[in-house]
Amino acid sequence: MAYNDFNMDSHWLPFTPNRHFRKEPRVFVRADGMHFTTHDGRQVIDGISSLWCVGAGHNRKPINEAIKKQLDTLDYATAFNAANDQAFLAAEKIAAMAPGDLNKVLFCNSGSEAADTSLKVALAYHRARGEGHRNVFIGRERGYHGVGFGGMSVGGIPSNRKVYGAALLPRVDHMRFIHDPANAYIHNQEPQSQEDYLLELENRILPLHDPSNVAAIIVEPVAGSAGWYIPPQGYLKRLREICDKHGILLIFDEVITGFGRMGTNFGADFYGVVPDMLNFAKCVTNGVIPLGGVICRDRIYDAMMKTDAPEHVIEFFHGYTYSGHPVSCAAAIATLDLYQKENLFQRAGEMGKVLGDAFHSTFKGLPNVIGIRSLGLAAAVELAPIAGKPGKRAYDIFLDCFKKGSLVRPAGDVLVIAPPYVVEKEHISTLVNTLADSIKAHA
Numbered sequence: 191m192a193y194n195d196f197n198m199d200s201h202w203l204p205f206t207p208n209r210h211f212r213k214e215p216r217v218f219v220r221a222d223g224m225h226f227t228t229h230d231g232r233q234v235i236d237g238i239s240s241l242w243c244v245g246a247g248h249n250r251k252p253i254n255e256a257i258k259k260q261l262d263t264l265d266y267a268t269a270f271n272a273a274n275d276q277a278f279l280a281a282e283k284i285a286a287m288a289p290g291d292l293n294k295v296l297f298c299n300s301g302s303e304a305a306d307t308s309l310k311v312a313l314a315y316h317r318a319r320g321e322g323h324r325n326v327f328i329g330r331e332r333g334y335h336g337v338g339f340g341g342m343s344v345g346g347i348p349s350n351r352k353v354y355g356a357a358l359l360p361r362v363d364h365m366r367f368i369h370d371p372a373n374a375y376i377h378n379q380e381p382q383s384q385e386d387y388l389l390e391l392e393n394r395i396l397p398l399h400d401p402s403n404v405a406a407i408i409v410e411p412v413a414g415s416a417g418w419y420i421p422p423q424g425y426l427k428r429l430r431e432i433c434d435k436h437g438i439l440l441i442f443d444e445v446i447t448g449f450g451r452m453g454t455n456f457g458a459d460f461y462g463v464v465p466d467m468l469n470f471a472k473c474v475t476n477g478v479i480p481l482g483g484v485i486c487r488d489r490i491y492d493a494m495m496k497t498d499a500p501e502h503v504i505e506f507f508h509g510y511t512y513s514g515h516p517v518s519c520a521a522a523i524a525t526l527d528l529y530q531k532e533n534l535f536q537r538a539g540e541m542g543k544v545l546g547d548a549f550h551s552t553f554k555g556l557p558n559v560i561g562i563r564s565l566g567l568a569a570a571v572e573l574a575p576i577a578g579k580p581g582k583r584a585y586d587i588f589l590d591c592f593k594k595g596s597l598v599r600p601a602g603d604v605l606v607i608a609p610p611y612v613v614e615k616e617h618i619s620t621l622v623n624t625l626a627d628s629i630k631a632h633a
């Protein structure tokens with residue numbers, strides 16, 4: 191079959207070194223379960239749930255069937271001034287899964303849109319309550335909230351911000367990163383830290399802006415894109431308390447930690463902390479079709495509806511053509527049903543322990559390994575960078591693993607494995623052993 195019957199002149203690849211890719215293309219043409227087939231007919235294990243999306247594994251019939259059925263029933267309908275039945279059903283399901291009074295779902299199409307939506311809700315909510323002066327946002331160093339201007343501004347990955355400085359939001363600050371070099375090895379549990387990573391927020395950042403001007407603080411419960419960095423015990427609870435004390439909204443960006451990665455519905459459940467807004471995307475549809483959203487607490491929605499404006503006036507001037515797309519929402523309903531039916535979040539928690547044990551027993555002491563972190567169904571091995579060439583070692587190892595049939599994810603000089611929840615022990619062994627061989631080969 192002529193799978194490699196394409197030229198590469200037109201497609202500009204995202205977050206990919208395009209010049210090198212053209213020399214060594216990696217193109218998928220099929221997927222099933224835990225495996226891809228490449229254009230040149232090779233099998234590759236999906237060790238990263240395809241960007242943290244495919245919790246239930248590839249080519250799941252109930253999801254595919256729901257999409258096909260929805261296409262034949264209601265393919266699309268305007269999202270403004272009218273709605274579709276699937277959006278209500280999906281929102282109800284998602285709200286029921288969310289903790290506390292996180293009950294109101296604003297749909298969008300991606301994690302980036304969710305980030306920008308949540309920041310806009312924060313501004314609009316404060317203004318609706320007569321506190322329009324609250325317009326400072328606080329993110330965290332090395333946080334990732336997508337690539338929109340809002341998400342990029344509160345994000346803290348330097349290379350994602352460097353080129354766009356002049357266009358970043360002006361009233362933004364960043365908390366310090368949560369990595370404690372004294373806790374380089376984290377094995378399936380929250381680290382204890384002597385460091386107080388929130389002291390600077392309380393003693394410098396909030397006084398500098400005055401807490402009364404701060405609209406929201408946004409964090410990933412576990413820093414995913416940076417390379418699976420895990421907050422110390424008590425960190426998120428204390429962040430919640432600080433926000434409450436000063437009337438600041440707390441946003442959890444759960445685009446990665448949402449829908450099962452931690453063995454629970456959300457990271458919020460894992461940590462026992464309820465944010466004011468919870469952003470999701472990725473696993474909500476098993477990655478099969480784009481859908482994102484922001485789940486808001488009741489009081490946010492209620493404040494926005496409590497307006498003196500006449501009833502024909504829109505309360506929140508925001509939305510996307512594809513907000514709550516019926517096909518995406520049908521996919522979400524089928525995906526969430528499937529997770530539940532197969533008990534996949536619990537399975538993710540159980541397989542996470544297997545993955546973490548394999549990481550620590552295999553990588554500890556290998557050349558250049560300077561840290562190993564595992565929690566939930568994700569684990570990271572951190573390597574010393576090659577002098578003067580940050581990221582090169584991990585990128586080369588990623589390429590080598592791919593050639594050997596394992597898809598892993600480089601993030602700086604960290605390599606991450608975060609497989610679908612349906613992963614079996616043998617897949618974990620293959621992924622971890624392949625990665626170990628590559629780490630040794632690139633010593």
Ligand SMILES: Cc1ncc(COP(=O)(O)O)c(C=O)c1O
Pocket residue numbers: 299300301302303305334335336337410414415443444445446471472
């Ligand atoms: C925490 C977090 N927020 C936002 C995003 C952006 O999502 P998207 O690529 O769907 O825009 C990501 C993507 O990895 C993410 O991990």
